[in-house]
Amino acid sequence: MSQAAVEFQQVTKNYGSGNVLENFNLVIPKEKIVTIIGPSGCGKTTLLKMINRLIEPEAGSVLLGQQDIGELNPVELRRSIGYVIQQIGLFPHMTVEQNISIVPRLKGEKKEHLVARTAELLQLIGLEPEQYRGRYPHELSGGQQQRIGVARALAANPSIILMDEPFSALDPISRVQLQKELIKLNEQVRKTIVFVTHDIDEALKIADIVVLLKGGQVIQQGSPKELLERPAHEFVREFLGQERFQLAYSI
Amino acid sequence: MHQLWTTFQASWEVLLEKTQEHIYLSLVSVVLACLIAIPLGIYLSTHRRLANSVITTVSVIQTIPSLALFGFMIPLLGIGPKPAIFALTLYALMPILQNTYVGINGVNPALIEAGKGLGMTRWQLLWIVQLPIARVVIMAGVRLVAVQTISMATIATYIAAGGLGDIITNGMSMMDTPTILLGAIPVSLLVILINILLLQLNRWLTPKGLSDEKTSGQH
Numbered sequence: 247m248s249q250a251a252v253e254f255q256q257v258t259k260n261y262g263s264g265n266v267l268e269n270f271n272l273v274i275p276k277e278k279i280v281t282i283i284g285p286s287g288c289g290k291t292t293l294l295k296m297i298n299r300l301i302e303p304e305a306g307s308v309l310l311g312q313q314d315i316g317e318l319n320p321v322e323l324r325r326s327i328g329y330v331i332q333q334i335g336l337f338p339h340m341t342v343e344q345n346i347s348i349v350p351r352l353k354g355e356k357k358e359h360l361v362a363r364t365a366e367l368l369q370l371i372g373l374e375p376e377q378y379r380g381r382y383p384h385e386l387s388g389g390q391q392q393r394i395g396v397a398r399a400l401a402a403n404p405s406i407i408l409m410d411e412p413f414s415a416l417d418p419i420s421r422v423q424l425q426k427e428l429i430k431l432n433e434q435v436r437k438t439i440v441f442v443t444h445d446i447d448e449a450l451k452i453a454d455i456v457v458l459l460k461g462g463q464v465i466q467q468g469s470p471k472e473l474l475e476r477p478a479h480e481f482v483r484e485f486l487g488q489e490r491f492q493l494a495y496s497i
Numbered sequence: 498m499h500q501l502w503t504t505f506q507a508s509w510e511v512l513l514e515k516t517q518e519h520i521y522l523s524l525v526s527v528v529l530a531c532l533i534a535i536p537l538g539i540y541l542s543t544h545r546r547l548a549n550s551v552i553t554t555v556s557v558i559q560t561i562p563s564l565a566l567f568g569f570m571i572p573l574l575g576i577g578p579k580p581a582i583f584a585l586t587l588y589a590l591m592p593i594l595q596n597t598y599v600g601i602n603g604v605n606p607a608l609i610e611a612g613k614g615l616g617m618t619r620w621q622l623l624w625i626v627q628l629p630i631a632r633v634v635i636m637a638g639v640r641l642v643a644v645q646t647i648s649m650a651t652i653a654t655y656i657a658a659g660g661l662g663d664i665i666t667n668g669m670s671m672m673d674t675p676t677i678l679l680g681a682i683p684v685s686l687l688v689i690l691i692n693i694l695l696l697q698l699n700r701w702l703t704p705k706g707l708s709d710e711k712t713s714g715q716h
Binding site for chain 2: 325335
């Protein structure tokens with residue numbers, strides 16, 4: 247019955263300088279691209295990293311499906327969740343193929359299977375397998391590198407992918423292209439994508455659901471259209487920017 | 498030149514024996530130093546506070562003049578190859594320790610974050626990411642140590658540890674140049690040879706993606 251991919255229940259996180267999140271509740275629906283936005287320090291990256299237990303909450307629980315992730319082995323948990331970071335983080339001493347297949351290899355999958363899987367993923371992200379599988383990360387452009395980063399996150403076929411400002415270090419042209427590709431990609435692969443960004447245009451463009459945070463609280467959660475048409479709070483208007491609302495009305 | 502040749506003909510068996518002793522002293526010391534300093538460096542890279550005091554302590558050893566260090570060995574361990582190996586190993590620790598520590602810590606934090614986030618255990622992170630990337634730096638330390646140890650093993654003759662230093666000091670006491678050269682030339686050749694060999698080995702071991710590095714994990 248439950249359509250929640252991830253659920254935060256009464257989560258509190260404290261970094262010593264006050265609570266970043268306090269009794270925080272959020273339901274992230276399945277198979278949607280969910281973007282998390284908000285002013286810096288609002289807890290969006292903290293929230294993301296709690297899903298794969300790179301950060302542990304002080305109180306409350308994070309559920310994956312029905313399972314409390316606090317009860318799962320963190321290493322196993324991370325292997326079952328895709329992860330894409332801003333600095334891309336491809337391993338420079340490994341080929342594209344080795345980078346993409348790292349998680350299945352950690353899980354001990356067979357080699358024949360990996361070769362086929364890599365080819366499939368390269369095709370999916372629009373890079374010719376024969377041409378790219380043997381290359382090293384430094385031989386690729388930034389946009390290509392982050393495509394490989396996305397492929398690596400998809401390799402073990404996780405149902406959830408976490409993306410921490412994945413496109414913000416790219417040049418504007420690659421960024422726009424990767425945003426488009428991500429939307430198309432998810433029409434095919436149907437993953438739950440949790441996407442943290444500080445780029446409001448990006449957040450509105452790629453999202454099925456936008457979550458706007460401020461001071462560790464959800465200000466509004468809804469489709470981009472809902473946020474623009476029915477802002478729940480003056481802050482929504484303020485943060486998204488007045489001109490976006492005028493634009494939305496004019497359409 | 499002619500004298501050197503006759504000396505060589507007369508005592509090539511001794512030369513061979515002393516060369517073997519010399520290689521034995523150096524090799525055992527370098528291997529021991531690697532076995533101690535590399536794991537220690539890895540350990541210290543995750544215990545930074547401890548790292549400072551340990552590295553400072555080990556670097557003090559480096560400041561003791563080599564002849565003095567061999568001298569200290571006599572009251573402590575007596576004479577012969579064993580105390581010599583002990584002293585040479587102590588001397589070899591610092592460069593390997595420091596390079597391991599710096600190499601592992603120099604790995605780009607984004608790679609650690611990625612590795613962790615993808616589900617690597619602490620050990621996998623070390624073997625799959627940190628060590629391969631730090632290997633170039635660690636091996637540079639090992640090469641430095643190999644060269645330094647072969648040179649220094651020449652002095653081990655003063656505590657009766659054998660090696661090519663025996664021939665050199667023997668020649669010196671007799672004021673016999675050909676004998677001095679009979680020890681000095683092979684030891685110099687040995688150092689040069691090992692240096693070239695290890696340089697090649699490093700080049701060969703360097704992962705392809707790091708060899709013409711632009712975006713590598715090192716600073």
